[in-house]
Amino acid sequence: MPNFTLPRPARLTRTHKVSAALVATAGCAAALAFTAAPSDAETTAAHAPAAVKPVSANGLPMTAKDRADxxxxxxxxxxxxxxxxxxxxxxxxxxxxxxxxxxxIERKAVVAPKAAPKAPKAPKATPKRYANNLDGWIRESLDIMKDKGIPGSYEGLHRNIMRESSGNPNAVNDWDINAINGVPSKGLLQVIQPTFDAYHVAGTPHKLTDPIANITAAANYAADRYGSIDNVDSAY
Known part of the structure; x- marks a missing residue:
């Protein structure tokens, strides 16, 4: 038989013994603590939130490559x-x-419109002047007759005036039937007062012997009775 030499038993020093005792004591305390509250540890573990792992678009856990991308x-x-x-x-x-x-640009483009030149005022019409004689009276009467639509001509008026009064605006007939009846004929065309009042032309003086008023009233009467003073060649 071969000779075997048994190892010599290790010698435990005082220091080794104290260390072993401390380790044993600590182990027992840990075992007791774990055994005393198993339910608390389980509860804590049960309620601890699970670690949330990132997932990729397909719902699978995200790999390191996915995280890098x-x-x-x-x-x-x-x-x-x-x-x-x-x-x-x-x-x-x-x-x-x-x-x-x-x-x-807009400010430069906006230009105040020039005021349109004012139209020159029409000159006031100068009143037409007529000579203060038979010619002037006839011409002024013709303008009024034209404005009022009363027919008659220069020749017709002049002819009858010369026959009735010889051109005298203050002539008075004191011998005919009208004079006998108290309403003598007067003026250039020898008009009685009732006829003058009935055919007086508005805008002329309301005076029987006024030349313009007498001529226009007589022409208005002749137009009504004979169509125009031009148609009168005798007493009317």
Whole structure:
């Protein structure tokens, strides 16, 4: 038989014994603590939130490659946003410049319209003047007759005036039947007062011996009775 030499038993020193005792004591205390409150530990573990693991678009747990790609995408988005902000600022500056230019152009284009020249005032019509004689009286009477629509001519008036009064506006017939009846004929065309009152032309003096009033009233009466003073060749 071979000779075997048994190892010599290790000698435990005082220090080794004290250390072993401390380890044993600590182990027992831990065992007692774990045994004394098993339900609390279980409750804590049951209520502790499970760690949330990121998932990819397909619902599977996200791998390291997915996380790396996602990080790249986030950085790309951030870069785009930053670039977008810069572009927007430039656009705002350009837009403000365009608006300022447009306002400047508009102000230059707006020109106050020139006032239309006022039309010259029509000169006031100078009143027509007539000679204070038979010719003037006939001409003024003809203008009034024309305005009132009373027919008659210069020749017709002049002819009858010369026969009736010889052109005297104050002539009075004191011998005919009218004079006998108290209403003598007077004026250039020898008109009695009732006839003058009935055929007086508005706008002329209401006086039997006024030349213009006498001629126009007689012409108005002759137009009513004979169609025109031109048709009268004798007493009327």
């Amino acid at each position: 996602d990080g790249k995408q986030a950085r790309a988005v951030a870069s785009s946003v930053a670039a977008g902000l810069k572009v927007t600022a430039v656009e705002k500056q350009n837009h403000a410049a365009d608006q300022a230019a447009n306002r400047s």
